[in-house]
Amino acid sequence: MEFTNPESLKIDLESIFKGGNSKSRNPRIQKMFSLIGLGEGAGSGFPKILAAWNEQSWRTPELKEETNLNQVSLKLWMISMLPEECLESLKSIFGKAFNSFNKDEVLILATAYLEGSVNNARIQLMMDKHSYGITGILHDLVEKETLIEDGYGRGKVYYLNDEYNSNVDFNNILIKDKPLNNDQINILEYIKVNGSISNKECREKFEFGKTKAFGLLKNLEELEKIKKVGKGSKMVPMSRAF
Numbered sequence: 001m002e003f004t005n006p007e008s009l010k011i012d013l014e015s016i017f018k019g020g021n022s023k024s025r026n027p028r029i030q031k032m033f034s035l036i037g038l039g040e041g042a043g044s045g046f047p048k049i050l051a052a053w054n055e056q057s058w059r060t061p062e063l064k065e066e067t068n069l070n071q072v073s074l075k076l077w078m079i080s081m082l083p084e085e086c087l088e089s090l091k092s093i094f095g096k097a098f099n100s101f102n103k104d105e106v107l108i109l110a111t112a113y114l115e116g117s118v119n120n121a122r123i124q125l126m127m128d129k130h131s132y133g134i135t136g137i138l139h140d141l142v143e144k145e146t147l148i149e150d151g152y153g154r155g156k157v158y159y160l161n162d163e164y165n166s167n168v169d170f171n172n173i174l175i176k177d178k179p180l181n182n183d184q185i186n187i188l189e190y191i192k193v194n195g196s197i198s199n200k201e202c203r204e205k206f207e208f209g210k211t212k213a214f215g216l217l218k219n220l221e222e223l224e225k226i227k228k229v230g231k232g233s234k235m236v237p238m239s240r241a242f
Helices: 013-018 027-035 045-055 084-100 103-115 120-124 131-143 164-171 182-194 199-206 210-222
Strands: 002-006 062-066 071-075 147-150 157-160 226-229 234-237
Touching (some): 103 147, 131 147, 147 210, 182 199, 182 210, 210 226
């Protein structure tokens, strides 16, 4: 189930999940309902939702602000934290490597699989860990090539590398004297005309999937054809990288 509401949140996400704090959009209406016995204690609503979901061992509800739409959305996931079907899919994607993941890594990968993407803030709501600790886990999963990162800072999101087994194919083109394929040539031509390219631009321009765009850009970087510059994910020719 998903609910949306216009405008932004009145208090921060952490306070909402902890409960006990509330800031009504219309205090007079809230007081009126409270006086006639139809209102509840301030800040008690969301913890009741969390308690009900925990009793069922369902995934933690997802509450987020969508600033581009000027609205707040609440997704109530009525599925297990780790559905058997999800685990089987992860085992199929990662093969024997799946057995090396710890429970925190499995939870993050499962969340990325079920919800389409994941970020640090989302995992904080599901795990009793500080954001720094979660950042470390996410970084390790990116290093293992099980997650693909996109963006920078608080806007950074992570996608499941559902083509994990095809990474071998990407590595096979790292021989420097091997001719570039058409996709690589097209990317370099785009950079030549436009000066740079990002993962997002690569996906939109050439209609690549997240994994393919990541693999091609990574290969070109390792072949020393392009180099990442700045704090974002822009790639430029090696001749302009310094």
